[in-house]
Amino acid sequence: MIKEITATELVPEKFIAEKVQDIQKAVGEGIAINALSGGVDSSVVTMIGHKALGHRLRTVFIENGLMREDEPARVASLFNSLGVQVEIIEARQEFFDALKGILDPEEKREAITQTFYKKVFGRIVKESGAKHLLQGTILTDVDETIAGIKRQHNVFEQLGIDPQEAFGYHILEPLIQLRKDGVRKAGMALGLPAEVFNRIPFPGPALAARVIGEVTPERIETVRKATVVVERLLKNQKAFQYLAILHEDRVTGMRHGKREFGHQIEVRCWDSLDARAATPTKLPFELLEQLALEITTQVPGIVSVTYNIASKPPSTIEVV
């Protein structure tokens, strides 16, 4: 049974000092490794781990080709400015190879998870010689695993490290007693800037979750360009989440007086408290028109743009 620390109870400085000590004690003179995604949890773990181990924590950012425009460079540069070196691991080809020909959303997620753990991160862990792995698991993840919402993960098995060998490996989860609000409080005390906390929710499979049908470098580039427009135009709406989805259906369009079969981008912008129920944000019509205009002119191949008007349920926040 894990003892929860609520955000109200949490005294960040004390909590951080304790976790730093725990990590130092566990790792000793060894080295540790962690994967940074740019999300709140992995960012806070990176900061605590760095405080504990300095250069003996190796922090990697895996460039899977599915991130948003400039995201790898932006995350690396933010942490550099905080004195933390982030190593960007080029793995685009491996992810796109694994995704080739897959149409089913579940298989897509599975291919990304497998490629991340078994192939790319597993290889890096083994090559690094690090025996300690830092992970940003929070209490909500544990609850969801127990409730069966997320699959139970044996991390080392996932990494392709066999149980015998795994004997020598240790996993450290310094945030496991906290929930999201506690993690934020700790992150602020660690000096992480507001942009880390104000980041809108972004799914694990990244832009692959924003493409209906096959995930290819070209289709990811299309939805990435649309995402730039959507995030820029909607960032001041105080919405819970906003996203662009590339559809697979072909629709008729016209350019320069000629028929052009093209594709459609769907924009979703959600009002929600906790993602369990959500309603489309009542955006001003001028803003919807601006979204459509910029997307059809700045994103090659897009001739049509729609705005989601259904609520969750029966819709869901993401499409895949």
Add this chain to the structure above:
Amino acid sequence: MIKEITATELVPEKFIAEKVQDIQKAVGEGIAINALSGGVDSSVVTMIGHKALGHRLRTVFIENGLMREDEPARVASLFNSLGVQVEIIEARQEFFDALKGILDPEEKREAITQTFYKKVFGRIVKESGAKHLLQGTILTDVDETIAGIKRQHNVFEQLGIDPQEAFGYHILEPLIQLRKDGVRKAGMALGLPAEVFNRIPFPGPALAARVIGEVTPERIETVRKATVVVERLLKNQKAFQYLAILHEDRVTGMRHGKREFGHQIEVRCWDSLDARAATPTKLPFELLEQLALEITTQVPGIVSVTYNIASKPPSTIEVV
């Protein structure tokens, strides 16, 4: 060279009397036939032809399975109330057989045209013994044929009647000097009710144009149900056109707490003067929410609803 009669010049009573005489002179003691779609042009031709020939004009409405809810019955009953008998020809199976497996929009249109002319209407014309065919061609159709927008039609060839045999057939086009506004003026003088003129534009391939991907009876029934909701909720918006489109892409939804892969309906509502350029109608958000709520609850399999926000160009009014 066809001499145009503008709507301003048109004296409807005089025009109708002349056309009635022309038809009587051409048909003599014989019989004539025409296909009524419920659109303005074919409705006006039906009324003029009936005035000229009474029961010697055979008016057929071809039930292709692609019309809107109750449309065949509604059209027949309207004309019955005006003293014109309309024969509904059951041809649903033939159209769905012709459309089976076709995904390309152009091939879809072609299959419908071929089935209409060569198979169904051609057979009826030949069986009827009628040698005179009344058609609602207007001057705009002629212009578009010359401009190459519509294909040049040899009607008898389309009907599968060979040129030798076609020698005995005659085509009568009483509206060929008029444009849409002139046709409306003539129609009003003929006593056609307002609903015929206020009918929003509806495409030749009917609901088949509102389905992305394969046209099946089930998919037509889905878009038909969505069309009922859209036409009912948007009829008072004074928009140029409004429509529901069934997408082929599968999207994730949730019902009763469980994941459900479903489909999406796209709603389009257009402001336009002449269909050459169009912008989405700025519908109140409450109405958009009502559309989504009714469609997701009343149309089986639909978990998501979007509203078109792109203009024409680069979009088009219909999707197929």
